[in-house]
Amino acid sequence: MPAPSSFLVISALGRDRPGIVNELSKTILEGECNIVDSRMTVLGGEFAILLMVEGQWNTLAKLESALPEIEKRLGLTIIAKRTEERAPSSNQLPYAVEVVAMDHPGIVHQLAEFFSERQINIEDMVTSSYAAAHTGTPMFSVTMSVGIPANLHIATLRDDFMDYCDSLNLDGVLEPIKGA
Template sequence: MKQAGKQALSDNTPRPASNENYLLISAFSAAEKSPLVAVSKRISECGCNLAEARVSTLGNELSVLALAQGAWDAIAKLENALARLDRDGELRLTHFRTSAKQQQSNLLPYVVEVVAADKPGVLFQLAEFFAQQNISIEQLHSTRYRAMQTGADMFSAQITIGIPNTTHIAALRDDFLEFCDGLNLDAIMDPMKF
């Protein structure tokens, strides 16, 4: 028993600062009962801050991704509050502890927009292209819709990517546009404007 205690004390894993504890929360509910109110209320009541949030309607469901930040005991209190909220059954919840995103100054933010006739696998092919180039997808929003004039099923995606600063941008853009031409995708890749 003492050995385990000594081993834990000699562990070189740094503990987070007192308010640098994070809980990633995913909540879903029917669109008319927004989980944002319930989740953000619990975060506030437990003494945590809402560091980041994303809200999206997918099908008939409203989804919320929230990143709560706070002291260790406040995060533990929030975990218990979320467990009670999950048991109530109005929301579908998952949560787990995480850490802050590490700043990567070597990545250049670019925005990619793609429009094409809808067909299976388009998003997979786009994700695979960027993965093969060691380019991270930071944010993505894709949708399927019907074209007003023709009624054709269409696919649209807006993607924020992080390109390593060692990448030759002109060559990457040429490769990407050639890739899109091969799939009959209309696409642009531009630096993100702040």
């Protein structure tokens, strides 16, 4: 019977250039580990990546010891931390949140505060700024996945969320994630 897998979260940040993902994924594969989850993006001129890597404890230890050399070779700042597989939550309902508004400071904080006050966990979030078509008005969009406690009354939460968005002049949607 094979030994249970261990997990390592790796965060890397550095000047964007072609080949970073290739080099990181090659190192992970050659170390007999596997990428099980990842997020990557370019922000300004910087490349950022989060990876959850799975492997046997000894292969992850070898990968951890290789990270300083990889950091130097690729010109990245790398942080790694051991973790465990996330246990499925039976008492949380997966919902998607989408908000669009004219860009102004504080939108992310206001949304985070709304959900935090209700003990709703923000599990994933993507934001972007862009110019509105035709007018060029600075716009801001937020897309989130949240875990809503099953004991919350969804219709009341949705009404509260819509009222909150209206009070801040945000166009918002809160709906279940289909297939989750």
